[in-house]
Amino acid sequence: MKKMKLAAIFAGLVSVFTFSSCLNDGDGGPNYDLYEIVTVEEGSIFGGAVLKGDAWGYTYTPVSSSVLAGLKTSDGSYYKRAQVGIKLMEGEVITEGKKSYKVSEVGVMTVLNYKDFNLQPDTLKNDYALVSLEDANNKIWAINGYVNVPFTFKTKEQLSMNDFHLYAVGAKEDTLVTRLRQTKGSDDAYQTGSALISFHMPFNRGEFFEILNNVQPKNDTIVVKVTAKGENDKELVSTVKCSFTNMQGY
Structure with missing residues (x-):
């Protein structure tokens, strides 16, 4: 599918107070479908933790709890705000009017303050x-x-x-x-x-x-x-x- 870029208002965000341990350091990682700034919402109506996107108002539901492993802190809770790469579950397609999507992979780029x-x-x-x-x-x-x-x-x-x-x-x-x-x-x-x-x-x-x-x-x-x-x-x-x-x- 055609990749969607994060909305222009989020381009070039800079933070001097970063959490370096939460940056991806792989060799390029998965071929993500979207890049978003998200809020992690625990105990949602969807059952477990979900991601609420800033750019388009989408809700991203992981196919399993392990998908959000990179967003967990040392005490087992979740970071609340982050910039992430998102891989949609196979068969999911961004569709006009649709606001909720299942995701199979989430890569943490930066944890926000x-x-x-x-x-x-x-x-x-x-x-x-x-x-x-x-x-x-x-x-x-x-x-x-x-x-x-x-x-x-x-x-x-x-x-x-x-x-x-x-x-x-x-x-x-x-x-x-x-x-x-x-x-x-x-x-x-x-x-x-x-x-x-x-x-x-x-x-x-x-x-x-x-x-x-x-x-x-x-x-x-x-x-x-x-x-x-x-x-x-x-x-x-x-x-x-x-x-x-x-x-x-x-």
Whole structure:
């Protein structure tokens, strides 16, 4: 079948906080049918763990649990977000209108950085200026419960994703307003780095849902607005529209 390329908004994604042990190191690997950024959903209505794709909204169901072995952590749980190559089960063909496919092989290319929204922003002590939100190749997107934020920062030391926090600020009509903060750094930092973090919306937490409940969807669409402190007192802002029911896992 004709191979499908990942949607353009995912091209060239760069993360400085990678999990090198999760990169394929084979001699080319299987001839994959698709390349996707996916969310691993455990205990789904399909019975076991499945993959929910970002690019086309497909659900990928493995023919056996061993298909997802490369996505398992050392404690037996699954990484939640990854970029993967997918081999469809023999006989499966991408068809217009069809949203669920069985897969026989999944190869892990990169495990993405992921973490929950911060629920205690009052405890964050610092707020260093970011260089930018997004860039020419990477745009913010939101799907399957995650707000995916590419950004550029400055530093004089090694940072981790635990030095960056996204939290809900408030709601205005159909918009959820959020804030991204860098809490470790230096005002005279000169080295520039780029990162991508997938922030999960904690719908089961009352302090988050209290804010989200004030958002008023328009035809099931909400806007997620990400703000951040920029250089020279500039306010960085980026917005993305997404399906409200999809973000809640329905």
